[in-house]
Amino acid sequence: MINNPIVNDFLEQIVDADDLKNIKTIIQALIDGVETDEAIHEQTDIKLNTVRKLLYKLHDASIANYKRNKDPETQWFTYTWRFEKEEYVEEITKFYTERLNKREALLDDLENKLYFVCCMDPEHFKGDYAESSEYEFYCPVCDYELEPYDAKKEKSLLKRRITIDKKNFKKFEEAINKN
Ligand SMILES: [Zn+2]
Known part of the structure:
Protein backbone atom coordinates (compact mmCIF):
# COMPACT_ATOMS: atom_id res chain seq x y z
CA MET A 1 0.00 0.00 0.00
CA LYS A 85 -4.30 4.40 8.09
CA GLU A 86 -7.79 5.80 7.59
CA GLU A 87 -6.49 9.31 6.99
CA TYR A 88 -3.82 7.96 4.69
CA VAL A 89 -6.35 6.13 2.54
CA GLU A 90 -8.60 9.19 2.57
CA GLU A 91 -5.80 11.54 1.50
CA ILE A 92 -4.58 9.27 -1.29
CA THR A 93 -8.16 8.77 -2.49
CA LYS A 94 -8.76 12.52 -2.49
CA PHE A 95 -5.54 13.17 -4.37
CA TYR A 96 -6.39 10.50 -6.97
CA THR A 97 -10.00 11.62 -7.40
CA GLU A 98 -9.15 15.30 -7.81
CA ARG A 99 -6.47 14.55 -10.37
CA LEU A 100 -8.76 12.17 -12.26
CA ASN A 101 -11.60 14.70 -12.33
CA LYS A 102 -9.28 17.41 -13.58
CA ARG A 103 -7.92 15.20 -16.34
CA GLU A 104 -11.35 13.98 -17.37
CA ALA A 105 -12.68 17.53 -17.51
CA LEU A 106 -9.71 18.59 -19.62
CA LEU A 107 -10.20 15.63 -21.95
CA ASP A 108 -13.88 16.47 -22.24
CA ASP A 109 -12.99 20.05 -23.17
CA LEU A 110 -10.46 18.92 -25.75
CA GLU A 111 -13.03 16.64 -27.30
CA ASN A 112 -15.84 19.16 -27.41
CA LYS A 113 -14.19 22.51 -27.87
CA LEU A 114 -12.02 23.94 -30.57
CA TYR A 115 -8.78 25.43 -29.29
CA PHE A 116 -6.40 27.80 -30.99
CA VAL A 117 -2.65 28.16 -30.51
CA CYS A 118 0.00 30.55 -31.71
CA CYS A 119 1.25 29.35 -35.11
CA MET A 120 4.83 30.19 -34.15
CA ASP A 121 5.00 28.77 -30.65
CA PRO A 122 2.13 26.97 -28.90
CA GLU A 123 3.69 27.99 -25.57
CA HIS A 124 2.75 31.60 -26.33
CA PHE A 125 -0.97 31.09 -26.31
CA LYS A 126 -3.64 28.41 -26.17
CA GLY A 127 -7.29 29.26 -25.76
CA ASP A 128 -10.80 28.27 -26.73
CA TYR A 129 -12.84 30.12 -29.34
CA ALA A 130 -14.08 32.81 -26.95
CA GLU A 131 -10.62 33.51 -25.51
CA SER A 132 -9.04 33.53 -28.97
CA SER A 133 -11.60 35.87 -30.45
CA GLU A 134 -10.78 38.36 -27.69
CA TYR A 135 -7.40 38.67 -29.39
CA GLU A 136 -9.01 38.59 -32.83
CA PHE A 137 -7.08 35.37 -33.46
CA TYR A 138 -3.65 36.95 -33.16
CA CYS A 139 -1.12 35.80 -30.61
CA PRO A 140 -1.01 38.18 -27.63
CA VAL A 141 2.73 37.49 -27.26
CA CYS A 142 4.17 37.71 -30.77
CA ASP A 143 1.26 38.96 -32.95
CA TYR A 144 1.45 36.05 -35.34
CA GLU A 145 -1.83 34.40 -36.26
CA LEU A 146 -3.50 31.77 -34.13
CA GLU A 147 -4.25 28.44 -35.73
CA PRO A 148 -6.60 25.59 -34.74
CA TYR A 149 -4.97 23.34 -32.17
CA ASP A 150 -4.49 19.69 -33.05
CA ALA A 151 -5.44 18.04 -29.78
CA LYS A 152 -4.82 14.47 -30.91
CA LYS A 153 -1.54 13.95 -29.06
CA GLU A 154 -2.68 15.63 -25.87
CA LYS A 155 -5.92 13.64 -25.87
CA SER A 156 -4.19 10.29 -26.27
CA LEU A 157 -1.67 11.20 -23.56
CA LEU A 158 -4.50 12.15 -21.21
CA LYS A 159 -6.41 8.98 -21.99
CA ARG A 160 -3.35 6.90 -21.29
CA ARG A 161 -2.71 8.66 -17.98
CA ILE A 162 -6.33 8.22 -16.93
CA THR A 163 -6.25 4.50 -17.74
CA ILE A 164 -2.95 3.96 -15.91
CA ASP A 165 -4.14 5.93 -12.89
CA LYS A 166 -7.36 3.93 -12.66
CA LYS A 167 -5.41 0.70 -12.82
CA ASN A 168 -2.97 1.85 -10.14
CA PHE A 169 -5.72 3.06 -7.85
CA LYS A 170 -7.40 -0.33 -8.13
CA LYS A 171 -4.11 -1.91 -7.05
CA PHE A 172 -3.93 0.52 -4.16
CA GLU A 173 -7.44 -0.39 -3.03
CA GLU A 174 -6.67 -4.10 -3.29
CA ALA A 175 -3.54 -3.65 -1.16
CA ILE A 176 -5.52 -1.71 1.45
CA ASN A 177 -8.21 -4.36 1.66
CA LYS A 178 -5.61 -7.06 2.11
CA ASN A 179 -4.16 -5.35 5.19
ZN1 LIG B 1 3.03 33.79 -30.52
Missing part, protein backbone atom coordinates in the same frame (compact mmCIF):
# COMPACT_ATOMS: atom_id res chain seq x y z
CA ILE A 2 3.03 2.27 -0.19
CA ASN A 3 4.59 1.04 -3.39
CA ASN A 4 2.28 2.57 -5.91
CA PRO A 5 2.85 5.38 -8.42
CA ILE A 6 -0.17 7.29 -7.09
CA VAL A 7 1.30 7.16 -3.58
CA ASN A 8 4.62 8.42 -4.98
CA ASP A 9 2.91 11.33 -6.70
CA PHE A 10 1.02 12.13 -3.52
CA LEU A 11 4.13 11.97 -1.33
CA GLU A 12 6.07 14.13 -3.76
CA GLN A 13 3.71 16.93 -2.85
CA ILE A 14 4.75 16.58 0.79
CA VAL A 15 8.51 16.02 0.50
CA ASP A 16 11.38 16.76 -1.86
CA ALA A 17 12.26 14.09 -4.38
CA ASP A 18 15.41 13.14 -2.39
CA ASP A 19 13.28 12.26 0.62
CA LEU A 20 10.77 10.11 -1.23
CA LYS A 21 12.53 6.83 -0.49
CA ASN A 22 13.06 7.77 3.17
CA ILE A 23 9.49 8.80 3.80
CA LYS A 24 8.25 5.54 2.35
CA THR A 25 10.62 3.59 4.59
CA ILE A 26 9.37 5.55 7.60
CA ILE A 27 5.72 4.93 6.75
CA GLN A 28 6.50 1.23 6.46
CA ALA A 29 8.23 1.31 9.86
CA LEU A 30 5.17 2.96 11.42
CA ILE A 31 2.91 0.37 9.81
CA ASP A 32 5.17 -2.33 11.28
CA GLY A 33 4.60 -0.79 14.70
CA VAL A 34 7.90 0.98 15.29
CA GLU A 35 6.88 3.82 17.57
CA THR A 36 9.69 6.25 18.28
CA ASP A 37 12.02 8.38 16.16
CA GLU A 38 15.05 6.70 17.76
CA ALA A 39 13.76 3.22 17.02
CA ILE A 40 12.97 4.15 13.43
CA HIS A 41 16.44 5.66 13.09
CA GLU A 42 18.08 2.51 14.45
CA GLN A 43 16.05 0.19 12.32
CA THR A 44 16.29 2.08 9.06
CA ASP A 45 19.67 3.83 9.24
CA ILE A 46 18.01 7.10 8.23
CA LYS A 47 19.57 10.05 10.06
CA LEU A 48 17.70 10.92 13.24
CA ASN A 49 17.16 14.51 12.12
CA THR A 50 15.70 13.33 8.84
CA VAL A 51 13.43 10.84 10.63
CA ARG A 52 12.12 13.65 12.84
CA LYS A 53 11.69 16.07 9.96
CA LEU A 54 9.77 13.51 7.91
CA LEU A 55 7.62 12.38 10.82
CA TYR A 56 6.45 15.97 11.22
CA LYS A 57 5.75 16.21 7.50
CA LEU A 58 3.57 13.12 7.84
CA HIS A 59 1.93 14.73 10.84
CA ASP A 60 1.21 17.91 8.86
CA ALA A 61 -0.38 15.77 6.18
CA SER A 62 -2.39 14.10 8.97
CA ILE A 63 -1.21 10.61 8.10
CA ALA A 64 0.81 10.17 11.29
CA ASN A 65 0.08 11.23 14.81
CA TYR A 66 1.98 11.26 18.08
CA LYS A 67 1.31 11.02 21.76
CA ARG A 68 3.52 12.88 24.21
CA ASN A 69 4.40 11.19 27.48
CA LYS A 70 6.47 12.41 30.37
CA ASP A 71 8.92 9.94 31.80
CA PRO A 72 8.20 10.05 35.56
CA GLU A 73 11.84 9.45 36.43
CA THR A 74 13.75 11.66 34.03
CA GLN A 75 10.94 14.18 33.44
CA TRP A 76 11.78 13.97 29.74
CA PHE A 77 9.09 13.89 27.12
CA THR A 78 8.86 10.93 24.83
CA TYR A 79 6.87 10.83 21.64
CA THR A 80 5.06 7.73 20.51
CA TRP A 81 4.12 7.76 16.85
CA ARG A 82 1.27 6.06 15.13
CA PHE A 83 0.31 5.62 11.50
CA GLU A 84 -3.18 6.91 10.68
Whole structure:
Protein backbone atom coordinates (compact mmCIF):
# COMPACT_ATOMS: atom_id res chain seq x y z
CA MET A 1 0.00 0.00 0.00
CA ILE A 2 3.03 2.27 -0.19
CA ASN A 3 4.59 1.04 -3.39
CA ASN A 4 2.28 2.57 -5.91
CA PRO A 5 2.85 5.38 -8.42
CA ILE A 6 -0.17 7.29 -7.09
CA VAL A 7 1.30 7.16 -3.58
CA ASN A 8 4.62 8.42 -4.98
CA ASP A 9 2.91 11.33 -6.70
CA PHE A 10 1.02 12.13 -3.52
CA LEU A 11 4.13 11.97 -1.33
CA GLU A 12 6.07 14.13 -3.76
CA GLN A 13 3.71 16.93 -2.85
CA ILE A 14 4.75 16.58 0.79
CA VAL A 15 8.51 16.02 0.50
CA ASP A 16 11.38 16.76 -1.86
CA ALA A 17 12.26 14.09 -4.38
CA ASP A 18 15.41 13.14 -2.39
CA ASP A 19 13.28 12.26 0.62
CA LEU A 20 10.77 10.11 -1.23
CA LYS A 21 12.53 6.83 -0.49
CA ASN A 22 13.06 7.77 3.17
CA ILE A 23 9.49 8.80 3.80
CA LYS A 24 8.25 5.54 2.35
CA THR A 25 10.62 3.59 4.59
CA ILE A 26 9.37 5.55 7.60
CA ILE A 27 5.72 4.93 6.75
CA GLN A 28 6.50 1.23 6.46
CA ALA A 29 8.23 1.31 9.86
CA LEU A 30 5.17 2.96 11.42
CA ILE A 31 2.91 0.37 9.81
CA ASP A 32 5.17 -2.33 11.28
CA GLY A 33 4.60 -0.79 14.70
CA VAL A 34 7.90 0.98 15.29
CA GLU A 35 6.88 3.82 17.57
CA THR A 36 9.69 6.25 18.28
CA ASP A 37 12.02 8.38 16.16
CA GLU A 38 15.05 6.70 17.76
CA ALA A 39 13.76 3.22 17.02
CA ILE A 40 12.97 4.15 13.43
CA HIS A 41 16.44 5.66 13.09
CA GLU A 42 18.08 2.51 14.45
CA GLN A 43 16.05 0.19 12.32
CA THR A 44 16.29 2.08 9.06
CA ASP A 45 19.67 3.83 9.24
CA ILE A 46 18.01 7.10 8.23
CA LYS A 47 19.57 10.05 10.06
CA LEU A 48 17.70 10.92 13.24
CA ASN A 49 17.16 14.51 12.12
CA THR A 50 15.70 13.33 8.84
CA VAL A 51 13.43 10.84 10.63
CA ARG A 52 12.12 13.65 12.84
CA LYS A 53 11.69 16.07 9.96
CA LEU A 54 9.77 13.51 7.91
CA LEU A 55 7.62 12.38 10.82
CA TYR A 56 6.45 15.97 11.22
CA LYS A 57 5.75 16.21 7.50
CA LEU A 58 3.57 13.12 7.84
CA HIS A 59 1.93 14.73 10.84
CA ASP A 60 1.21 17.91 8.86
CA ALA A 61 -0.38 15.77 6.18
CA SER A 62 -2.39 14.10 8.97
CA ILE A 63 -1.21 10.61 8.10
CA ALA A 64 0.81 10.17 11.29
CA ASN A 65 0.08 11.23 14.81
CA TYR A 66 1.98 11.26 18.08
CA LYS A 67 1.31 11.02 21.76
CA ARG A 68 3.52 12.88 24.21
CA ASN A 69 4.40 11.19 27.48
CA LYS A 70 6.47 12.41 30.37
CA ASP A 71 8.92 9.94 31.80
CA PRO A 72 8.20 10.05 35.56
CA GLU A 73 11.84 9.45 36.43
CA THR A 74 13.75 11.66 34.03
CA GLN A 75 10.94 14.18 33.44
CA TRP A 76 11.78 13.97 29.74
CA PHE A 77 9.09 13.89 27.12
CA THR A 78 8.86 10.93 24.83
CA TYR A 79 6.87 10.83 21.64
CA THR A 80 5.06 7.73 20.51
CA TRP A 81 4.12 7.76 16.85
CA ARG A 82 1.27 6.06 15.13
CA PHE A 83 0.31 5.62 11.50
CA GLU A 84 -3.18 6.91 10.68
CA LYS A 85 -4.30 4.40 8.09
CA GLU A 86 -7.79 5.80 7.59
CA GLU A 87 -6.49 9.31 6.99
CA TYR A 88 -3.82 7.96 4.69
CA VAL A 89 -6.35 6.13 2.54
CA GLU A 90 -8.60 9.19 2.57
CA GLU A 91 -5.80 11.54 1.50
CA ILE A 92 -4.58 9.27 -1.29
CA THR A 93 -8.16 8.77 -2.49
CA LYS A 94 -8.76 12.52 -2.49
CA PHE A 95 -5.54 13.17 -4.37
CA TYR A 96 -6.39 10.50 -6.97
CA THR A 97 -10.00 11.62 -7.40
CA GLU A 98 -9.15 15.30 -7.81
CA ARG A 99 -6.47 14.55 -10.37
CA LEU A 100 -8.76 12.17 -12.26
CA ASN A 101 -11.60 14.70 -12.33
CA LYS A 102 -9.28 17.41 -13.58
CA ARG A 103 -7.92 15.20 -16.34
CA GLU A 104 -11.35 13.98 -17.37
CA ALA A 105 -12.68 17.53 -17.51
CA LEU A 106 -9.71 18.59 -19.62
CA LEU A 107 -10.20 15.63 -21.95
CA ASP A 108 -13.88 16.47 -22.24
CA ASP A 109 -12.99 20.05 -23.17
CA LEU A 110 -10.46 18.92 -25.75
CA GLU A 111 -13.03 16.64 -27.30
CA ASN A 112 -15.84 19.16 -27.41
CA LYS A 113 -14.19 22.51 -27.87
CA LEU A 114 -12.02 23.94 -30.57
CA TYR A 115 -8.78 25.43 -29.29
CA PHE A 116 -6.40 27.80 -30.99
CA VAL A 117 -2.65 28.16 -30.51
CA CYS A 118 0.00 30.55 -31.71
CA CYS A 119 1.25 29.35 -35.11
CA MET A 120 4.83 30.19 -34.15
CA ASP A 121 5.00 28.77 -30.65
CA PRO A 122 2.13 26.97 -28.90
CA GLU A 123 3.69 27.99 -25.57
CA HIS A 124 2.75 31.60 -26.33
CA PHE A 125 -0.97 31.09 -26.31
CA LYS A 126 -3.64 28.41 -26.17
CA GLY A 127 -7.29 29.26 -25.76
CA ASP A 128 -10.80 28.27 -26.73
CA TYR A 129 -12.84 30.12 -29.34
CA ALA A 130 -14.08 32.81 -26.95
CA GLU A 131 -10.62 33.51 -25.51
CA SER A 132 -9.04 33.53 -28.97
CA SER A 133 -11.60 35.87 -30.45
CA GLU A 134 -10.78 38.36 -27.69
CA TYR A 135 -7.40 38.67 -29.39
CA GLU A 136 -9.01 38.59 -32.83
CA PHE A 137 -7.08 35.37 -33.46
CA TYR A 138 -3.65 36.95 -33.16
CA CYS A 139 -1.12 35.80 -30.61
CA PRO A 140 -1.01 38.18 -27.63
CA VAL A 141 2.73 37.49 -27.26
CA CYS A 142 4.17 37.71 -30.77
CA ASP A 143 1.26 38.96 -32.95
CA TYR A 144 1.45 36.05 -35.34
CA GLU A 145 -1.83 34.40 -36.26
CA LEU A 146 -3.50 31.77 -34.13
CA GLU A 147 -4.25 28.44 -35.73
CA PRO A 148 -6.60 25.59 -34.74
CA TYR A 149 -4.97 23.34 -32.17
CA ASP A 150 -4.49 19.69 -33.05
CA ALA A 151 -5.44 18.04 -29.78
CA LYS A 152 -4.82 14.47 -30.91
CA LYS A 153 -1.54 13.95 -29.06
CA GLU A 154 -2.68 15.63 -25.87
CA LYS A 155 -5.92 13.64 -25.87
CA SER A 156 -4.19 10.29 -26.27
CA LEU A 157 -1.67 11.20 -23.56
CA LEU A 158 -4.50 12.15 -21.21
CA LYS A 159 -6.41 8.98 -21.99
CA ARG A 160 -3.35 6.90 -21.29
CA ARG A 161 -2.71 8.66 -17.98
CA ILE A 162 -6.33 8.22 -16.93
CA THR A 163 -6.25 4.50 -17.74
CA ILE A 164 -2.95 3.96 -15.91
CA ASP A 165 -4.14 5.93 -12.89
CA LYS A 166 -7.36 3.93 -12.66
CA LYS A 167 -5.41 0.70 -12.82
CA ASN A 168 -2.97 1.85 -10.14
CA PHE A 169 -5.72 3.06 -7.85
CA LYS A 170 -7.40 -0.33 -8.13
CA LYS A 171 -4.11 -1.91 -7.05
CA PHE A 172 -3.93 0.52 -4.16
CA GLU A 173 -7.44 -0.39 -3.03
CA GLU A 174 -6.67 -4.10 -3.29
CA ALA A 175 -3.54 -3.65 -1.16
CA ILE A 176 -5.52 -1.71 1.45
CA ASN A 177 -8.21 -4.36 1.66
CA LYS A 178 -5.61 -7.06 2.11
CA ASN A 179 -4.16 -5.35 5.19
ZN1 LIG B 1 3.03 33.79 -30.52
